[in-house]
Amino acid sequence: MEADAARLIGAGIATIGMGGAGVGVGIIFGNYLAAAIRNPAAAASQFSNLIFGFAVTEALGIFSLVIAFMILFA
Amino acid sequence: MAGTDPISQFKVKTLFSFGTIGADENGANGVDLVFTNSALFMVLTVGLIATYLILSTRGRGLVPSRLQLVSEMSYEFIANMVRSSAGTEGMKFFPLVFSLFSFILIANMWGMFPYFFAVTSQIIITAALALLVMAVVIIYGVWKNGFGFLKLFVPSGIPLPILFIVVPIEVLSFLSRPLSLSLRLFGNILAGHIVLKVFAGFIVSLSALGALGMFGSILPFVMAVALTGLEFLVSALQAFVFAILTCIYLNDAIHPGH
Numbered sequence: 001m002e003a004d005a006a007r008l009i010g011a012g013i014a015t016i017g018m019g020g021a022g023v024g025v026g027i028i029f030g031n032y033l034a035a036a037i038r039n040p041a042a043a044a045s046q047f048s049n050l051i052f053g054f055a056v057t058e059a060l061g062i063f064s065l066v067i068a069f070m071i072l073f074a
Numbered sequence: 075m076a077g078t079d080p081i082s083q084f085k086v087k088t089l090f091s092f093g094t095i096g097a098d099e100n101g102a103n104g105v106d107l108v109f110t111n112s113a114l115f116m117v118l119t120v121g122l123i124a125t126y127l128i129l130s131t132r133g134r135g136l137v138p139s140r141l142q143l144v145s146e147m148s149y150e151f152i153a154n155m156v157r158s159s160a161g162t163e164g165m166k167f168f169p170l171v172f173s174l175f176s177f178i179l180i181a182n183m184w185g186m187f188p189y190f191f192a193v194t195s196q197i198i199i200t201a202a203l204a205l206l207v208m209a210v211v212i213i214y215g216v217w218k219n220g221f222g223f224l225k226l227f228v229p230s231g232i233p234l235p236i237l238f239i240v241v242p243i244e245v246l247s248f249l250s251r252p253l254s255l256s257l258r259l260f261g262n263i264l265a266g267h268i269v270l271k272v273f274a275g276f277i278v279s280l281s282a283l284g285a286l287g288m289f290g291s292i293l294p295f296v297m298a299v300a301l302t303g304l305e306f307l308v309s310a311l312q313a314f315v316f317a318i319l320t321c322i323y324l325n326d327a328i329h330p331g332h
Contacts, residue, residue, distance in 0.1 A: 062254075073081065
């Protein structure tokens with residue numbers, strides 16, 4: 001029983017890592033928006049860079065989510 | 075609680091079996107040839123894409139019909155993406171990128187129907203797609219550049235002492251690419267479907283409490299509707315992200331120097 005409880009607590013703790021990814025994704029979109037307001041003409045050309053940065057940052061959050069799933073179900 | 079287990083929706087079920095091949099005399103160690111619900115939805119995905127693209131472009135109108143316009147727009151969309159991130163040389167990989175994009179997009183969209191199976195929520199599928207991309211990148215990069223492909227790990231214009239730190243980091247980031255490429259798609263679709271199921275479970279368990287609970291279950295219902303909208307966005311975005319990362323990795327294989 002204690003092992004089950006520890007597993008659930010551990011899975012909960014593992015998801016804290018997603019908070020960091022949330023901060024990172026927020027910074028990326030916030031800075032893109034700030035730059036797009038300063039220079040709207042250049043915004044469209046940087047959209048793929050935005051998605052690239054978003055994807056790479058988000059992957060780190062997904063890693064911690066996968067760790068949580070592995071603790072829970074594997 | 076039966077019926078609201080958020081994980082059971084990802085269970086791969088056998089629809090029909092072709093039997094077992096390669097088993098020894100005890101009937102062990104064989105490979106089961108079975109047609110699963112995962113395979114069914116992959117067939118549906120490929121069937122829908124192929125049927126739509128063939129039928130919509132069959133007229134070959136100079137002034138495109140509405141159906142033909144969708145095909146042409148998706149071609150233009152991917153072609154512009156490949157050209158802008160991998161250059162005109164990257165256009166020889168256009169069929170790969172377009173197939174990956176349309177397969178992931180339509181597979182995600184099939185998965186959004188209730189009771190349908192989300193193919194991309196199985197890590198074996200996303201890992202196979204990511205390994206295909208990495209195999210193409212490495213084989214083409216080595217075939218085209220030879221040992222020059224290793225310049226990928228040595229950024230130019232960096233002082234020698236710092237290279238000792240940068241090169242291991244570059245190698246590590248290259249090695250983590252297939253991992254992140256597959257886990258991103260898998261994690262997004264899996265987490266999205268679990269969250270949808272959990273909120274749908276809240277509606278059921280709240281409305282079982284009586285009149286007050288039924289009134290309270292409006293909140294998770296609104297949330298479930300909003301999350302369904304978000305999941306459609308995530309489905310399309312992840313297909314786009316997979317395609318654009320493929321282009322960026324292919325660009326490394328075509329032009330390895332930084």
